[in-house]
Amino acid sequence: MNPTVSASQILKGRVLTRHVTQQKTGLSLEYVLATASGPVIVEIPEQEHVCFIRTTDEGLLSEHRELSNIRCKRLPLRNFQRENVSALYCSDIRQQRNLIRVAKDQAIELYESDIKAEHRFLIERFIALDTEFIGHYVDAKQGIEPRFIAKKARPAELVQPLKAISLDFECSFSGELYSVGLYGQTENGAVFEKVIMVGQPQEVEVNYIQWVNNEVALIHELVAWFKEYDPDIIIGWSVVTFDLALLYRRAKHHGIALAIGRNNQNLSWKVEDKYRPETLSLYGRVVLDGIDWLKAAFYQFDRYSLEFVSRTLLDEGKAIDNVGNRMDEINDLFANDKPALAHYNLTESRLVWDIFKKTQLFDFAIERAKLTGLELGRVGASVAAFMNLYLPHLHRSGYVAPSTPASDGIESPGGYVMDSVPGLYKHILVLDFKSLYPSIIRTFLIDPKGLVESVQEDDSETVAGYLGASFSRKTPILPQLIKHLSEQREQAKANQDAPLSQAIKIIMNSLYGVLGSRGCVFHDAKLASSITMRGHEIMKQTRSWIEEEGFEVIYGDTDSTFVWLGNDYDEQQVQATGKRLASKVNQQWRQKLTDDFKLESFLELEFETHFEQFFMPTLRGSAEGSKKRYVGTKLTVKGEKELIFKGMEQVRSDWSPLARRVQYELYERLFNHQDVEGYIKSTIEKLNRGAYSEELIFVKNLRRNLEDYTAKSSPHLKAARLLFDATNDESVTKRGARIEYVMTISGAEPVSHQTSPIDFDYYINRQLGPIAEPILSIMNKSFSQVTSNQMTLI
Incomplete structure (x- = not known):
């Protein structure tokens, strides 16, 4: 049109x-x-x-x-x-x-x-x-x-709606197209549904199915549909690396011009046989992949399959019975029940659409492009975003960007991580500095241009940094950019504009990472160190001030300080103490920065979390406290208790469902003063009887083609090779393949072709042992004692 x-x-x-x-x-x-x-x-x-x-x-x-x-x-x-x-x-x-x-x-x-x-x-x-x-x-x-x-x-500032469509293909093992599902909303808000399906009309007509004679006709009809519907945005799940790449290969196979871009332009790739978002060329249309954009918006899932994410976010999965063996079922539906396949195809497209709406990814992508100047649809690219924001201001200040980074191997330290005091606690406060690194940049005037200009200025006109750095107080660029972004974020919060607020937060937090990256021409260890080492100083001084108030700081990590109040506090006292401590530290920083640097402080400590109960484990095999690992209970906004795991096996996908469930139950029991040792013994007894067979299955996806792995010893790689040997199905060796396996006495074996008995000792000593040991250690017991006692009873 x-x-x-x-x-x-x-x-x-x-x-x-x-x-x-x-x-x-x-x-x-x-x-x-x-x-x-x-x-x-x-x-x-x-x-x-x-x-x-x-x-x-x-x-x-x-x-x-x-x-x-x-x-x-x-x-x-x-x-x-x-x-x-x-x-x-x-x-x-x-x-x-x-x-x-x-x-x-x-x-x-x-x-x-x-x-x-x-x-x-x-x-x-x-x-x-x-x-x-x-x-x-x-x-x-x-x-x-x-x-x-x-x-x-x-x-300009516009409110211009964009027209989107969710696209998904179904195909044979060899890649021959069966159907394409298209789902979206029209300009008046009505639902748009369409499936172009290879086959003959059925007795029961389905209004959204358009029947075509063969794959060639399907491709031609899809090209015609793009011209008529004319979407601005295409979304999907692995839509570039799978769907559009598959469509391109099939069109090329048949010699069909794939003119699905605007201005009658063909879909093409900048690098032959490299089907990646950065190599896609589609004139006049934007492509957003659901997996990439969920990650860009900092959503985290154990797995990024459409089935797993849709179940998690929407409580709904694919319209098929056997998701794990879906190719066989898709082939069967194509042969025997094409309307059911069309329903499955359309459901996949709708699920992607619903995920985008639920997570506001459309709005997030638009706000990110408006903030950074990156092309709409481009993910990552933090360095390019920084250049877009910084460069025009730099030119107006009379400078061009460097051609190469300044650092010659001197690197800045990472964030501050304090030694922890392990143990079981009641009433731990977590005090967080709000956007610490951006606040340091803004407060201490850290700026690439300022670093250059300070060389010719008196000390009174500069702010000292680290590694010999100093920064001009005159018209800094980066602190002003952060000021502007901070003000925009506060306004977005006031307007309850979550996508804009999240986009600004991610951009602000990426600025330090860009300056610390060798891929950025502005990279200079003096810049990065003046941020991170200042962060170390701030965290140490904050700890000192809190301890002067009579409280013990048991841990600190980058921008968070963990404060133990003691056991005798009620919720009202906790809240009052947390707010008082944050307010006092903020006032002390304002006074110190005025006195020592003649600077305005933009450091803001917030009372973030109250853990009613808290456990900081030791390092394995040591009395030393761990870092970046803890468990705690806190109240939700609904007043319900919630277990929070940080850095523990619970949040890692390479542990079995049994291990994660048992770990959760162990900490529930620990915090509720219930029997822990008896539960471990009972679990081991049931495990040895084969009671938990479904919870012993590991699930991992191949991140690259099997032959591209250099290290071949990982269990899921061994299972994938065995699966291919048993089935001769090349799809199980390709990037993204879902591998389900168990550990047997012969090592990892695919679930569908298991030939050896389960290695129960592996699950006891390598899965349950590591998660039970920290809890047992504070009870002055060990997992080996519990298991040896248990073994004598079997």
């Missing part, structure tokens, strides 16, 4: 995809916009690729004939060594590549040469997702989107 757009001098919309093409007059930038009237292609002609060079190095390029047409212009900009730089403008993509090659061969330093023209145009104008172009329309050809020739652009 092509919307009718009146010829206007102003066009507002959301940038879906970005492109560059070579024209005779230079580079032409193209942006596909979602507008209130439909998709529009914005073209900005006669553009150039820009990078920078030391002005003193200009002459070195003139010796190369292939660079003779490069335009050079001196600008009031400097590098971080305070040397003058000039801008180099390339109107030809080949010319740009030659420039980079010659500079590398001649060891000439280029600055910002890796920034693509289509990105730089937006970055320099502070444009992220929403924009306003000024120009004029040109006559569009029939069957393609309207085209707008732009002269100028500026940021």
